[in-house]
Amino acid sequence: MRRRLVPAAAAAALLALLLAGCTAGAGQSDAPVMEPGEMAPQQQVEGEDAAGGTADGEQFADRSMITVGWVSITVEDPVDAAQQAVDLAEARGGRVDSRTETPGTDAEPPSASLTLRIPSDDLDPFLAELRELGTVSSVSMNASDVTQQRKDLDGRIDALTASVDRLQQLLSEATTIADLIAIESELTTRQAELDSLTQQRDALVDQVDYSTITVDLVTEGVAPDPQPDDFWSGLAAGWNALIGFATWLGIAVGVLLPWALAALVIGAIVLVIVLVATRSRRSKPAAPDTTPGASDPSPPAAPPASDAAPQPPRERTPQA
Template identity: 90%
Template sequence: MRRRLVPAAAAAALLALLLAGCSAGSSGSEAPMMEPGQQAPQVEGEDAAGGTAADGAKLAERSVITTGWVSITVDDPVDGAQRAVDLAEARGGRVDSRSETPGTDAQPPSASLTLRIPSDDLDPFLAELRELGTVNSVSMNASDVTQQRNDLEGRIDALTASTDRLQQLLSEATTIADLIAIESELTTRQAELDSLTQQRDALVDQVDYSTITVDLVTEAVAPDPQPDDFWSGLAAGWNALIGFATWLGIAVGVLLPWALAALVVGAIVLVIVLVATRSRRQKPPAPGPTPGASDPAAPPVPPASDAASQPPHERTPQA
């Protein structure tokens, strides 16, 4: 029994020596021993939280798409639209759409713009835009697309590396079958890479340039303020009543010709029905059978005897 324990103890000692040597060899890459209260030296490019400076910058950089709508009352919407365009171009922006309607007898003038403003200059641009006239309403919306942008960037990087690898394999191919297979796969990957690149570029453009829709109107079409006391409420109710009466008069004027036409058609139909009813009542009854005429459907009458048919004075008495 003791003979079996000796080799086992020797093997355990040898294993302990090997582990000690491995730990001693790896101690060169570990941090040196520190005194109590001494802080570990930071690696270059690493922050106090344990992450690198690049990771901190990536977390601080957010991708946000900002859209907004502004309604402004001005004296001349066409001139106000040109001033808004000048303000946008001065900030490095651009005009995506522009619509202007000059004033006529039927409708007041108005203008509508869709402007793309650099996101960093959005607040100063809005402050300058408020000086064009009286701001009726402002609506802003922000959407965070950081995750979507990171996903696109990751897929683009993976497809770029895959495309480069396929191009390298294409240059090293020796058979026609390999060339055809690699070119087909390379075409598919390149098309997908181009599509993702276009999506990424469009997303980046929306992040870098905020979209602002500007509606310029006059006092005639500007929204009325809400009543805030009894007299303003009374005035608002009276104006609503006048507006309803005006609308009702217009509706009656529109429907009156149709009502007259329907009345004429109804009168004509009524006259035709009355004439038809009167002519039906005055129609003579059908002629009946004449007296003495035999009915064809009646059974035949047997002929009378000769004596019965003779006159009374010519009859001879029978014995």
């Protein structure tokens, strides 16, 4: 039993050392190690100009910038101009992420909207070509510096790549099932993290390499009808307004007429039901009371009239 525990303990200790080394390697700086007798970087540039020790152009070239812009152009035919803009973008090595075109109608002029991805190095020449399509009414550009974010992702990806390589080597050298399970679990976790960071870095690089430009292509709006300036033009304007009101009124009546008919039919049905119920109550006779001992509801019979005339009252004779 102790012989089996010794290789497992050794593999666990080796795995712990490997993880500690990866963590420490990710936090170390990239400063080079100087050999004895080698001058420090500060000593090597003492003879150079302090202001021009590192060229500004080289520093700017090493920066990672994400450029997002919006351009509005007034053209005669937005749909045709949209196709021309797409051709210009594809000729520069770009692509189209989204495209929307709206044909013109009587109430709305035509328009088009494009979302283009242009190589960052060709952005300025592309904008110059885009201005030739029509009259530029507005331009908005925004640049974000993501140099540090990209460096951090690159450093983490390098450290995780080295860690995955070492774990794969340990996996090939493992001799017990416990070692295989432990190494495979850690390898799966680190490989998933490496894939996630790689996708983030690729998306960031794509945004840096290709600028995003939204192009809105519009045409001049339809001029409003002139206001009447004399009697006949006022009369024509009033007549047109009357015709328009009558047309609108006819439409409103046509919409409300089915509802009015439906309400009339329902009201007639309810009225008929109420009349029938009222008449049935009036024509129904009252039911006789069959309760024992109840008095006869008919009025009492009058006493028979006597044929004899009524006798006057007798006078009483006072007694002595």
